[in-house]
Amino acid sequence: MGTSVAHQALQCYAAISSRTRFNTSYNPQRIAGRSLCLEAMETPKSTQFPVSGQPPQSPTGAGSEDRDMLVGLIKLTAEGDQSAFARLYHLTAKRVYGMARRVLIDAELAEDTTQEVSLQVWQSAAKFDPAAGSPLAWLMTIAHRRAVDKVRSTQSSTNREARYGATSQVIEHDDVVDTVTGQMEAESVVQCLDTLTQTQQESVKLAYYGGLTYREVAEKLGAAVPTIKSRIRDGLLRLKNCLEVS
Amino acid sequence: MNDENKNKQFAEIIQTDLAEGRVLELAEVYALDAVSEEERADIEEYISAAPLPLQRDFTVRLRQARETLATAFATSQVEPPPDLLAKILSALSASSAEAPDAALAAPVTDAPRAAEANVYSGTAPDSDADQLDEFSARRARKTQLHGPSTGRRWLIGAAAAALIAVGGVAVGSTVLSNQDPTHQILSASDVQTKKVDMPGGGTATLAISHAQDAAVVTMNSVSAPPSGKVYQMWLLPKNGTAPISQGTMDAEALSRAATIEGVDAAAAFAITVEPAGGSVSPTLPPVAAVPLNS
Secondary structure (H helix, E strand, O other): OOHHHHHHHHHHHHHHHHHOOOOOOEOHHHHHHHHHHHHHHHOOOOOOOOOOOOOOOOOOOOOHHHHHHHHHHHHHHHOOOHHHHHHHHHHHHHHHHHHHHHHHOOHHHHHHHHHHHHHHHHHHHHHOOHHHOOHHHHHHHHHHHHHHHHHHHHOOHHHHHHHHHHHOOOOOHHHHHHHEOOHHHHHHHHHHHHOOOHHHHHHHHHHHHHOOOHHHHHHHHOOOHHHHHHHHHHHHHHHHHHHOOO | OHHHHHOOOOOOOHHHHHHOOOOHHHHHHHHOOOOOHHHHHHHHHHHHOOOHHHHHHHHHHHHHHHHHHHHHOOOOOOOOOOOHHHHHHHHHHHHHOOOOOHHHHOOOOOHHHHHHHHHOOOOOHHHHHHHHHHHHHHHHOOOOOOOOOOOOHHHHHHHHHHHHHOOOOOOOOOOOOOOOHHHHHHOOOOOEEEEEEOOOOOEEEEEEEOOOOEEEEEEEOOOOOOOOEEEEEEEEEOOOOOOEEEEEEOOHHHHOOEEEEOHHHEEEEEEEEEEOOOOOOOOOOOOEEEEOOO
16 A cells, blocks of 8 residues: 555544544544545545545444443443443533533532432443443433432422523524534434424423423423323424434 | 324323323333323333233333433533542442542543553453552563653553643652653643544543654553554654654553654654554554644
């Protein structure tokens, strides 16, 4: 292999690396980028390198190496490996704490919740079954449950409803891009959210971020209880189908 | 989908939904935790007593709902307090009656990864003593990297990375001598750090000082190269000439910091996997690459 090709290929890899975010959970862009650099190498006559072009389409299974890494770390954690647990924390704590802050608002309560989640992860890592769901879904399910338990025990229902009203926000594109580095993937989440009706989005978000029960959501929105249950179900099903969650 | 749903109108209370066979339709509400504790218990009790096919269907739908939520709503990332991991590790040890590994949770946000470098070179924390013995035994072996003399090498990886994390401010002169080139680079006023993920976990961190025309490379929680292979480091010259080897690292060397020189003339730094002893030119693709001077 000629030195110029090796040189160009290394430069391609370096450029790809510099565009990715460090410490993100999903990295479909980097994986796709690497295969592009390989393609460039295999066709040495090509002088076009994707240094500043559009991000490539995420290949199927993008993020699977990160998922495998998380699965591996959870398994090691289940065996009592504190290093693996610490590494797992580094890879996921921002998301867990982010969730807790969003639900609880208060930084100290969010910190307590994050600690509780981490301890639960430590204690229940052996119960994680990769076939039953992704590591992140497992983790965020624990995190959400803990956050909701805490917000319900520390705040009355009326407080929660009022507070959520004051702090609710539309999920902007950037929020999603923070954690979903593949631009295609991020756009598809935002687009899929847009396929929900206003009332579906509202009900789901009130419940999810406000820690409200469907009954409390119904009260807050002045809607019938069965209607709210339907909105939540239909909204999530529509989202699931749009995102092609299998 | 709307036609289907006409037959699946919800009732006022969960118990009625359950009694009328709509437990599947409750999967989303349940996944959202949008039920009271009592309702949650009712649903769980119902499912655990349900026929297996229904249990399976519910489990699938629940899993899908949770994945959907994780993807679409559990996305905010906020940096937690820097000392939180330390608190958690202490609590862990209290719950499992093991001494906490303080090295895992140094006070600076990035330092825990650094501390892991001396603990987690693929082995469990409690084999530190074994690791040290191994290092002493290897003292006589030919070294592949220039650097300070042995014995405290394993500390240097951690301390160097800790220095990187605090932006080059000297932390402990008991560990590094002032003459140490690593120390000089790390305490340079223009030191910048760049990090890159390594496959299989861990990161390679470069602390670069252009004034010194040198950088310190540290590996944090990086897995050993495959048997019979080593990691080799390269600097890619700006003038387009062949990549220049910066030395190799075997599994043992991962816990030491490496010094590389000539960064000012380089366009990029790369790490490849090569046969033991290294190669004359890099075997592509690299496992990691970092642009420099760009």
